[in-house]
Amino acid sequence: MNEQKSPAIHWMDVLWLVLLAILAALPPVAEIHKQLTLLAIGIVQFGEGWFLARVPRRGAAYVVLLKIALATLLIDHTGEVGINSSYYPIFYVPIVTAAEYFGPRVTLAWTALASAAYCSYLYPALQEYEITAEGYGELAIRILFFFLAAMAVNRFVVENRRQIERYQELAETLAETNRRLEQAQEEARRSERLAALGQMSAGLAHEIRNPLGVIKGSAEMLHQKLGESDPLATELAGYISTETNRLSALVTRFLDFARPLQAELEPREITPLLERALHSVLLTRKDEDALVSVERQYQPNLPPIPLDESLCEQAFVNLIQNAYDAMGSAGGMLRIKAARANTTNRDGVEVQIEDTGPGIPDELREQIFNPFVTTKKTGVGLGLSIVSRIIDGHHGTIRVEGGTDGSDMHGARFVIFFPASLGADLAS
Numbered sequence: 001m002n003e004q005k006s007p008a009i010h011w012m013d014v015l016w017l018v019l020l021a022i023l024a025a026l027p028p029v030a031e032i033h034k035q036l037t038l039l040a041i042g043i044v045q046f047g048e049g050w051f052l053a054r055v056p057r058r059g060a061a062y063v064v065l066l067k068i069a070l071a072t073l074l075i076d077h078t079g080e081v082g083i084n085s086s087y088y089p090i091f092y093v094p095i096v097t098a099a100e101y102f103g104p105r106v107t108l109a110w111t112a113l114a115s116a117a118y119c120s121y122l123y124p125a126l127q128e129y130e131i132t133a134e135g136y137g138e139l140a141i142r143i144l145f146f147f148l149a150a151m152a153v154n155r156f157v158v159e160n161r162r163q164i165e166r167y168q169e170l171a172e173t174l175a176e177t178n179r180r181l182e183q184a185q186e187e188a189r190r191s192e193r194l195a196a197l198g199q200m201s202a203g204l205a206h207e208i209r210n211p212l213g214v215i216k217g218s219a220e221m222l223h224q225k226l227g228e229s230d231p232l233a234t235e236l237a238g239y240i241s242t243e244t245n246r247l248s249a250l251v252t253r254f255l256d257f258a259r260p261l262q263a264e265l266e267p268r269e270i271t272p273l274l275e276r277a278l279h280s281v282l283l284t285r286k287d288e289d290a291l292v293s294v295e296r297q298y299q300p301n302l303p304p305i306p307l308d309e310s311l312c313e314q315a316f317v318n319l320i321q322n323a324y325d326a327m328g329s330a331g332g333m334l335r336i337k338a339a340r341a342n343t344t345n346r347d348g349v350e351v352q353i354e355d356t357g358p359g360i361p362d363e364l365r366e367q368i369f370n371p372f373v374t375t376k377k378t379g380v381g382l383g384l385s386i387v388s389r390i391i392d393g394h395h396g397t398i399r400v401e402g403g404t405d406g407s408d409m410h411g412a413r414f415v416i417f418f419p420a421s422l423g424a425d426l427a428s
Contacts, residue, residue, distance in 0.1 A: 060101035067094035082121030099153035265306035277316035291331030326357030
């Protein structure tokens, strides 16, 4: 069982109590009501933070009102005529408190209420004494100083709040900049890895393709020579030819991955490309079409962005195909979104492709775009690497998220950003 730490007592609170104790010891010393009132003011001040934490909405108003009442009571017990009491500066306590917690107008209203409470002793004084013009002038000076103190403190508090807000905005901007810098560094590292692996893949693919050609040619010659004379050899030769074709297709994918990307960027609308890619996937999955519901969320009037139609369609087909594979025979929902990007200092279009599949484990999200990393039981893990290279060729970004934050989707969400202007994006 964890022990709760008792709140620390600040030295300013102790000093506050000491000053009130000194006031209680000054004349009139025998006035018990004065001492009790000062004690009450000390208790209110000491417990102010605790009270405001439990009553955050109206707590400040209650504290100021209570301090005004106690200040008025102290004036009544510290002078033969309350308005002449030398303890009148006690009204600065509720006035300064109001200036700390409220805006200028509300502070003026609380100051007017405190001044009215102080001036309430004017009527009893008039019943016994005649107040001269100098007396009224003295009273006006005291009231004016109440307002001057309230405005001075309130201005300082307001400026301090504005400064804190500026620091908070600056901290948020720095945090966003650091996040984008880390993302850019990760994308740069990923691009370097892709380039190195691409060169290696190209070399290996060329070295493998030549022996495969010889093996395939030899298998076909065996099949032709043996004919019907040796059925077993003919069957084995067929296996060799089939597996050779499969390896050749795999080598072709390696070469596609290693081939330099030549993106011909022209201003295009992205919504027709998404529809075309979705239609291409649906044509190959007619039996599964009824198992997956497709939800489109396209923001109207999206600006044209620099795109290579064939490459972007290839990337979208790959992502949509992966979403269908992830949901499998159980089906689910595929959601495709396209909207203006509201990222700081970046103008463009953001595309989101979400599914209700099992999602991608957290430990793989940073590696999923690397070659040979896959969550499928079959496959070599080049699809998302090629998608990443295509998005890099458009000077965009791609990331994968879980679909649980504020969404009814619980699978994977791929978020792709395309800049509206290459020049502006590169400059930022």
